[in-house]
Amino acid sequence: MPAQSCGFRAFRPVVCVFLVIAVFPVLLSAGENASLWTDARWKVGTALFALSSEEENTSGISEVFPRLLLNSLLDIQEHSLSLTEAEHLLRQKVEKEQMDAWRSLSSLRRQRDDLFFDSNADEQRRRNLDKQIQEAETKLRVLENRLSEPLESSFAGPVPEVLPLEFVYPPSGGNLWNVKDGRFESFRREKELDVLLAGSAVMVGTYSGFRVTAYTSEGEVVLWEGAVDSADVPMAAEEASAHARTLLLGRQWAGVDLTFIPAGTVVSVNGRKVGVGSWKTMLLVPGRVEMELNMSGYEPAFYTLTLGEAEILRREFTLTESALQYVLVQTDPPGADVRLGSLWLGRSPLFIVRPESVSPLTLEKKGFRSKTVALYPYTEELQIPLENAVLAPQDVFDSSQKKLHNSILWFTLSLAPTFILLGVSRNYAEMNIHSTTAGDQRTSYQAYKLTRGIMWGCFGANTLLLGNVLFRLSQYLKAAETLSDESP
Numbered sequence: 001m002p003a004q005s006c007g008f009r010a011f012r013p014v015v016c017v018f019l020v021i022a023v024f025p026v027l028l029s030a031g032e033n034a035s036l037w038t039d040a041r042w043k044v045g046t047a048l049f050a051l052s053s054e055e056e057n058t059s060g061i062s063e064v065f066p067r068l069l070l071n072s073l074l075d076i077q078e079h080s081l082s083l084t085e086a087e088h089l090l091r092q093k094v095e096k097e098q099m100d101a102w103r104s105l106s107s108l109r110r111q112r113d114d115l116f117f118d119s120n121a122d123e124q125r126r127r128n129l130d131k132q133i134q135e136a137e138t139k140l141r142v143l144e145n146r147l148s149e150p151l152e153s154s155f156a157g158p159v160p161e162v163l164p165l166e167f168v169y170p171p172s173g174g175n176l177w178n179v180k181d182g183r184f185e186s187f188r189r190e191k192e193l194d195v196l197l198a199g200s201a202v203m204v205g206t207y208s209g210f211r212v213t214a215y216t217s218e219g220e221v222v223l224w225e226g227a228v229d230s231a232d233v234p235m236a237a238e239e240a241s242a243h244a245r246t247l248l249l250g251r252q253w254a255g256v257d258l259t260f261i262p263a264g265t266v267v268s269v270n271g272r273k274v275g276v277g278s279w280k281t282m283l284l285v286p287g288r289v290e291m292e293l294n295m296s297g298y299e300p301a302f303y304t305l306t307l308g309e310a311e312i313l314r315r316e317f318t319l320t321e322s323a324l325q326y327v328l329v330q331t332d333p334p335g336a337d338v339r340l341g342s343l344w345l346g347r348s349p350l351f352i353v354r355p356e357s358v359s360p361l362t363l364e365k366k367g368f369r370s371k372t373v374a375l376y377p378y379t380e381e382l383q384i385p386l387e388n389a390v391l392a393p394q395d396v397f398d399s400s401q402k403k404l405h406n407s408i409l410w411f412t413l414s415l416a417p418t419f420i421l422l423g424v425s426r427n428y429a430e431m432n433i434h435s436t437t438a439g440d441q442r443t444s445y446q447a448y449k450l451t452r453g454i455m456w457g458c459f460g461a462n463t464l465l466l467g468n469v470l471f472r473l474s475q476y477l478k479a480a481e482t483l484s485d486e487s488p
Contacts, residue, residue, distance in 0.1 A: 080250035254307035
């Protein structure tokens with residue numbers, strides 16, 4: 001048995017190395033692909049409405065309606081991508097990479113032409129240029145083939161399901177674009193907007209007619225049209241914003257505009273505090289919403305709200321006074337376990353029944369010192385700050401030593417895939433140079449690009465892990481110094 005144990009211990013590092021070589025590059029490749037979309041934004045602009053009349057008394061309506069529309073949508077912060085939109089984003093990336101490849105190839109060819117007429121040119125430089133031109137031509141052929149086929153998300157990295165939404169404003173100031181001659185679609189393309197909210201306005205007597213249109217990469221969508229009296233323009237803008245909200249969110253939505261009596265009522269939804277005295281949002285997902293209401297001196301109330309698509313629930317809730325008195329217990333940070341003696345009451349913030357006599361209230365949270373306070377019968381609210389847990393110097397030293405050893409181990413293991421991939425990528429580069437057919441060139445170039453990219457990803461990981469080693473070393477030295485100071 002001891003011999004078997006020793007054999008396993010000797011074999012275990014080899015297993016770890018092979019696991020790291022197999023799994024680590026894949027994880028890095030996924031992270032590298034995801035980073036392609038880090039700066040991606042779903043860009044939205046709003047334009048002044050086009051007027052069908054240039055009379056002075058009609059100029060104001062081209063600005064009022066879009067401004068009301070924009071103000072009602074500013075709470076939207078992200079957009080859920082459809083399959084068509086995701087494919088469009090992928091195609092844009094491929095086309096951009098194709099243009100970059102064309103520019104690079106043209107530049108290389110110009111350099112080669114200049115060397116052709118230079119009798120003193122270095123032959124090695126010519127060979128290097130020929131090699132770079134060959135690689136650029138292969139890359140361009142690969143991209144052209146990609147554009148002629150259905151695009152897969154794996155080509156440019158997994159497209160995120162949700163993108164941050166950004167409202168784009170004119171650089172000259174204000175928040176509405178002035179589009180000349182009503183050329184909204186060409187303007188959207190010029191400004192590289194994903195959505196442009198625009199429309200037209202006309203006055204007929206005392207009525208104003210509006211047509212609200214969204215210009216997107218998928219085409220033109222009419223969101224709302226109709227004629228209203230000037231007093232009903234805000235209501236019409238709200239109706240139009242309901243349709244625009246669905247478009248900008250990329251999903252169905254529901255909203256609430258609730259008020260509560262008394263005004264100090266604490267509102268929690270699905271266990272999370274969302275407001276005091278009122279709750280208004282237009283970003284909910286249609287369906288069931290669990291709402292809890294609490295207020296000292298009132299009975300806690302629980303409601304289940306069922307919201308339909310594009311439904312806005314407006315309602316007032318009134319709590320019932322209670323003979324029991326409640327105490328609001330809050331901690332900084334929140335989320336601490338609250339115990340009254342040995343009885344677990346819940347997590348802060350929460351209301352508990354006011355005790356008849358002085359009782360010990362214990363608060364516990366991971367990473368913080370446990371705290372016990374006295375809860376008096378006349379207390380209405382408790383604000384309790386929690387202190388970070390402080391470990392003993394020996395415990396800090398042992399922990400920092402273990403973390404340092406682990407960081408050194410991971411850094412050492414991470415070097416293996418980097419050197420292996422370096423050799424593999426060089427082999428593929430040689431295969432690409434000596435390939436005799438376009439198919440072999442394309443295959444070897446793709447393999448070279450993949451292994452080279454993963455290798456640089458591994459190198460980046462090596463750098464990060466080395467930085468982690470240095471950080472852990474500084475923590476270790478600091479802990480050792482503290483321990484020596486504490487020693488008698």
